[in-house]
Each structure stands twice: as structure tokens, then as C-alpha cells.
Amino acid sequence: MSGYVEMGEVVRNEQIGSDVWVMDIHAPKQAAEAKVGQFCNVRVSDSTAPLLRRPISYAGFDAAKGIITLLYRVVGSGTELMTRLVVGDTLDCLGPLGEPYNTTENMLLIGGGVGIAPMLCIANNLKFGEQAQVILGFRNESETFWADLFKDSPVKVHITTDDGSVGTKGFPTAIMPELIGANQFTSVMTCGPTPMMKGVANVAKELNVPCQVSLEERMGCGTGGCLGCGCDGAGGKRYKVCKDGPVFPAEEVFF
Known part of the structure; x- marks a missing residue:
């Protein structure tokens, strides 16, 4: 588009x-x-x-x-x-x-940094029959102002911090197994730093929950013309993040 x-x-x-x-x-x-x-x-x-x-x-x-x-x-x-x-x-x-997330009826949303923005967008635009919980990953208490953005959203918010100053100590992956075990999530949606997303994708794969990731790449035109935001995909494919993504099935870009 x-x-x-x-x-x-x-x-x-x-x-x-x-x-x-x-x-x-x-x-x-x-x-x-x-x-x-x-x-x-x-x-x-x-x-x-x-x-x-x-x-x-x-x-x-x-x-x-x-x-x-x-x-x-x-x-x-x-x-x-x-x-x-x-x-x-x-x-x-x-x-x-770009291509959007394909939302499902019961989602686990996981965001870090400005990658929290699309998670907030999903949380505030749930379709009829959809529900979600969200994990927000922060370095420390000073970043938890992001959580305030969800105060009017119909989702339960879980917080992790690297230093344990708020919520659970560790990365979002630390609480994924417990949450997934207690809920019948039909998908995981994530956006944030690439190492975080790769960790999230690995846990989701281990627990057999489909995962979608949103990649961040430097872009020129944003419409697929300049080829400046290419990334490697599974099976030798080459994707334009701005046009083919930014949202991909995790297994297509993390392999």
C-alpha cells in the first residue's frame, strides 16, 4: 500500500x-x-x-x-x-x-522502547471477540511512564525491568512461559529492540504459539522503491521491510 x-x-x-x-x-x-x-x-x-x-x-x-x-x-x-x-x-x-499485524482472538503483546507504540495501538483497537494481555519491558523504573499510556486500555499489563526496580526482574521472556501456560494465547505480537524480539520469538516457538514481529530498519522512501531497507528472509528470500513488512511471521526473518 x-x-x-x-x-x-x-x-x-x-x-x-x-x-x-x-x-x-x-x-x-x-x-x-x-x-x-x-x-x-x-x-x-x-x-x-x-x-x-x-x-x-x-x-x-x-x-x-x-x-x-x-x-x-x-x-x-x-x-x-x-x-x-x-x-x-x-x-x-x-x-x-506497510503490512499490519494479523490479530487473533487472544493475544500476548510484548513491547520495549518505542516498540511499545504498536502494542498500544493493538490494545486500543481490539475487534469484537478479541482480548489481549501485554508485557512491557523496561531497563528501570524511570521508563515505566510507558505503562501509564495503557491505563484506559482493556488489557492487563505486566511489567519487567532489567534491575527489578518495578515488576518482575529480567526481560519479558522471563514471564512468558508462566503467562502462556496460564492462558490460551493464539498469538504473540512483539515490537522493540531486535535482541528482545528474537528472544520472544524463540520462547514462542518453544511453546508452540505463533509469533509476529515488527522490524525496525532505516528507510528511505518507505514505499519499496529505493531498496534501502532490505532484509534476509527464510529460504534465501529477500524482503523490503517497508513494503513486505514491517510485520512478519517470526520464522520468516529470525531463522
């Missing part, structure tokens, strides 16, 4: 963590058609610096209000420029792009 270019109007741009921001944008075409796991490719400047768009997963969308929600971490000049936008400013948004 090639998406739409919309000049979206910023209606909120708020800092929620030391380097994490949430932005609501009025982009009605995308809000009406976006699916969980897809992303928006934003142009943060009218000049050539930075040249490339920034791919950001949808953290939410509201078709009735025409609003899309993006969570982003400030990691360079492009995202730093985004923090300067104020209510009423416009942002060049290309989307919805």
Missing part, C-alpha cells in the same frame, strides 16, 4: 519522558484507513536537511476525529525538529504504509 500524502495539522505535541514525545495529528484519510502495525513516514523539514522521511509506527488512530497518534523518541536532528512543532503547525505525513 502506497498511502496518502497529507499535510496534517498538529493538535498535540507533548513530552512524556526524558526523550519521548507523543504527537496527535489531524490526518483524516490515514485515521480512517490505518491498521495496527502500519506506519507513517513523516517529512520533518521543507529543506534538504534532513533529507529522508522518518518512519514512525501508529500508536493510535481515531477515524471519527480524524486523528492519528505518533510516539517518537528524540535520537537525531529529524526527531529533534519534531519537538519544535506546536499546535496548528503542519506536518507532511505519508501513510498508512
Whole structure:
């Protein structure tokens, strides 16, 4: 899907963590058609610096209000420029792009870092008959502000921290066997750092639960034309993450 270019109007741009921001944008075409796991490719400047768009997963969308929600971490000049936008400013948004998650009736959602955004999107857009629980993995207590984003979501939240300051000590994989053993999950959905996702995929495979992962790669066009986000797939296949993904069955990209 090639998406739409919309000049979206910023209606909120708020800092929620030391380097994490949430932005609501009025982009009605995308809000009406976006699916969980897809992303928006934003142009943060009218000049050539930075040249490339920034791919950001949808953290939410509201078709009735025409609003899309993006969570982003400030990691360079492009995202730093985004923090300067104020209510009423416009942002060049290309989307919805990429392949979404294929949701199922009972999901275990596992997110880390900005990979929590698509998990939040799933949690707030459950279809009739669907349910989910979520594991959020943090380094320490300072990152647990992410959990506050789920306070109005119809999901049970489990927290792990590397240092044990909140929730269970360890990575999300530490509590996966217990949760999967106590629930009849029909799928695992994950997004976050690659080592975390690989660990999640391995545990899901061991416990015979289908797993879908969302890959993060540097992208140029976001529509499959520039070949800048290629990744190796099972059986010698070659995928374009922006177009064939970013969501893949885990066994297709972790092998």
C-alpha cells in the first residue's frame, strides 16, 4: 500500500519522558484507513536537511476525529525538529504504509522502547471477540511512564525491568512461559529492540504459539522503491521491510 500524502495539522505535541514525545495529528484519510502495525513516514523539514522521511509506527488512530497518534523518541536532528512543532503547525505525513499485524482472538503483546507504540495501538483497537494481555519491558523504573499510556486500555499489563526496580526482574521472556501456560494465547505480537524480539520469538516457538514481529530498519522512501531497507528472509528470500513488512511471521526473518 502506497498511502496518502497529507499535510496534517498538529493538535498535540507533548513530552512524556526524558526523550519521548507523543504527537496527535489531524490526518483524516490515514485515521480512517490505518491498521495496527502500519506506519507513517513523516517529512520533518521543507529543506534538504534532513533529507529522508522518518518512519514512525501508529500508536493510535481515531477515524471519527480524524486523528492519528505518533510516539517518537528524540535520537537525531529529524526527531529533534519534531519537538519544535506546536499546535496548528503542519506536518507532511505519508501513510498508512506497510503490512499490519494479523490479530487473533487472544493475544500476548510484548513491547520495549518505542516498540511499545504498536502494542498500544493493538490494545486500543481490539475487534469484537478479541482480548489481549501485554508485557512491557523496561531497563528501570524511570521508563515505566510507558505503562501509564495503557491505563484506559482493556488489557492487563505486566511489567519487567532489567534491575527489578518495578515488576518482575529480567526481560519479558522471563514471564512468558508462566503467562502462556496460564492462558490460551493464539498469538504473540512483539515490537522493540531486535535482541528482545528474537528472544520472544524463540520462547514462542518453544511453546508452540505463533509469533509476529515488527522490524525496525532505516528507510528511505518507505514505499519499496529505493531498496534501502532490505532484509534476509527464510529460504534465501529477500524482503523490503517497508513494503513486505514491517510485520512478519517470526520464522520468516529470525531463522
